[in-house]
Amino acid sequence: MTRRSTGEKIFDAFNIIFMILVIFITVYPFYYVICASLSETAQLLTHRGLLFKPLNTTFGAYKLTFSYPMVRSGYKNTLFVIAVGVPINMILTIICAYVMAAEDVLYKNFIIAFIMFTMFFSGGLVPNFLNIRSLGLYNSLWALILPGAISVYNAIIIKTAIEGVPDSLSEAAYIDGANDIIILFKVIVPLIVPTLAVITLYYTVGHWNAWFSAVLYLKDNTKLPIQAVMRAILIENKSVTTKAVADDGSLDRFAETIKYALIVVGTVPILVSYPFIQRYFVEGVMIGAVKG
Amino acid sequence: MKNLTTKNLSTNSQKVRTQTLSYRIKKDFMRNKYLYLMFIPVALYFILFCYKPMYGIVIAFKHFSPTKGIHGSPWVGFDNFRRFFGDYHFTRLIRNTFLISLYSILWGFPVPIIFALMLDELRNIRFKKVVQTCSYLPHFISLVVVCSMIHQFSMTNGLFNDIIVLFGGERTPILQNPKNFRTIYVASGIWQEFGWNSIIYLAALAGVDQELYEAARIDGAGRWAQVWHVSLPGIAPTIVMLFILRMGRILNVGAQKILLLYNPATYSTADVISTYVYRKGMINGDMSYSTAVNLFNSVINVIFLVATNYISKKVSDISMF
Structure with a gap:
């Protein structure tokens, strides 16, 4: 390869930093949601700024989610x-x-x-x-x-x-x-x-x-698919609490983090399978683009 | 055609029959009967779920009441359309629809191009793959999840406010402020789609003749100059085509994402034609009026689409139909 000038080195360095930023922006929100879902409400509400690890790894929010x-x-x-x-x-x-x-x-x-x-x-x-x-x-x-x-x-x-x-x-x-x-x-x-x-x-x-x-x-x-259920709970703030939910105070402990847990529950099949199937998606675009 | 028929008649009576329509239909049926058999459920689908509802559009010209049905409801001519043009919210709806779409194009259209150009300049192929894979992950995440995340992050104690405070701002309920709505809508749209939309540009970049870069290097072009004078012109036809097609959908703003993000406090900037159609028709039960508003929007969309397609055909020789 040809020798690179200083200008090109700066260009490359800038480009790599920019791309790392791109990765961060696209992936971090999901990571934040996962971290938040493994925390407790009180800690999450007092925490300020970005999360890089769960505040207190607990699956309480998930347990609660699946009891709905x-x-x-x-x-x-x-x-x-x-x-x-x-x-x-x-x-x-x-x-x-x-x-x-x-x-x-x-x-x-x-x-x-x-x-x-x-x-x-x-x-x-x-x-x-x-x-x-x-x-x-x-x-x-x-x-x-x-x-x-x-x-x-x-x-x-x-x-x-x-x-x-x-x-x-x-x-x-x-x-x-x-x-x-x-x-x-x-x-x-x-x-x-x-x-x-x-x-x-x-x-x-x-x-x-x-x-x-x-x-x-x-x-x-009872007929709603998962995304419609999520919309009812997360966006319309509909209360779905029923007798089935054990009233042991876990509702208060996870009132906020359960929302994050629900987001994970509604996304996890796609996040898990994504690395394996993503290249097929792109192939689809290519086939479509040839004769769009 | 007539001459041909008479000529054939004199030479070969068999050939006359090939010209008659009924014979051709019969022959076509004999040859393709299994194809038509297979096609029945497909045709039924289109008739039942696409064409039959189109008949329902007549309620835009009626005063529909569910008890009388589509057929039995009385005709009212253009009353519903007149009501819409005189509607207190008419200008607001048109303005919001147009502005949300315009900003989406203005900010959202260049991003995938810039991203593709920069990605193409990465030397490390594996790193390039990783970036690319990450970039179109959000495309597959459902709108409900994306909007739920926006809701969570926008709360007064949420992530966005934490970041705003970091930069010396104040905590506010971000989604309650009509001033923020378009920014949130457009920015999240870019976040979700820029990677996916860049795929087609990357494909175009892969098709640029490598000898052109060689030649540019020999002429002393640096990396910037190569991007500017070789890569960009190389994908210019793709850019033009996609831009024209995008302009064809300028008054076509989907209701789903806005329904998930807006609330009465932000109607002044967030309410668009399609969300109004939803509220009037499904919530207020004013079905004729809702259908009329939707028909108005569809007709404008089709006009835009046909016009831009015509321009596209003239400019780039590419058209959809």
Whole structure:
């Protein structure tokens, strides 16, 4: 490598310091929340400034969090939505992408316009709400699964991947007597697994993070997914204390830190899996950017 | 076409049939019947959850009452729209929507570009990967969590106030002050998305011809000069395209994050069209009015989108449709 001048050394040093700052700013808030969640309210409230370690490592706040029935039911509901919703998302999106990519369809342009139009225009909040009610989905977890079952953006990413599969493969299968259903699921799907993995992750994270449709379409607190529960407790300051919570003074001890514990509980699956799956997310952007 | 048909008629009667529509439909159906079979649930989804609600938009021109239903409610013409234009909050809503979006673009748009340019200059590949991975972590965190953290940090005894006191300020309930709202909204938005948004620029930077840097070095260009004269022009087309697309969404401010951050004390700067639509429709039950306001917003958004797409096509040859 060429010799570096003083100016370049300053440039590099500045750049590295700046990047360390970037890491700090993006990661530290989560670290602070974890530290705060392991502390007690009285200590946290008197503490000033940044936290670099828990003030008093105690899992009391977490114990309390999980004694809330709404938190437990929230977890359960979210897991149900992911377990049932993501397969539906994937099957419908794959078919949608396959049809968009199909060559020999008479009304190809009409079908693509029919699909793409929904990206730019929608009924809007109230008409969607009335629709959910008229379909009998109000106050049902299916209202979190069926609307939005297909993200057209994701379908376009899969369509790009399908177009990358050589035509000769599906033609050969066709000559051997395979129909479109077999060609799609037996020939094409195995060849685009990496892309499908990315889209599966997108849908999973999407369901995990969703809260708004739950607030719109669900009435019973016992049906709320975890993010909606968190919103009720953390942002609306709704009291969720019930008899199930042991009244041994732990409520006072952790009144403030339980909020941090709840934030951790609602984030931990993503934080834990993030290092392993993050590169797939980026691949998704790349596929999307090629033909955006 | 007609000539062709008559000519075919004289030569081969079989070919005439290939021209008729009904034959083509039949042939297309025979060839693609399994494709159409698969497509049924997909089409049903779009019809039931995308197109059917669009019919519901007619209540913007009606006085909707849930007991009478969409069909049975009486028509009122443009009354709901007139009410909106005369609404006491009309200018405030437009101003807030426009300003929040404008500030988001003004501050938020350059950050990923600068970040990508600086990241590209890092020599240590592993360090670069670490920075990058950290930078887009917040993108995957839910809005509820991000906003809960903002709520916690903004309390009088929270982290933000600790930092403000450190710099000689006073403790205040930060989220209760309308003056702070846009700053919090825009800054947290940048924090959450800058890393993610930089990915596309990094991809563009990876595509810049390495020989250009070589040539610039031979011409005596330092690192700054290389960034300024090679890297930046290299990604300029990407910047232009994304900027135009972003401008197309200028009056398109989502309700979710604002609903999680605002409160009646900050409505004066925080309330935007989409949050107003939510409050009117879902809280006050004024469904026709809410739908009319939303339709007004959608129409403006579509106009902006089509216009910017047209400009984009002219300027950079890139368009969405």
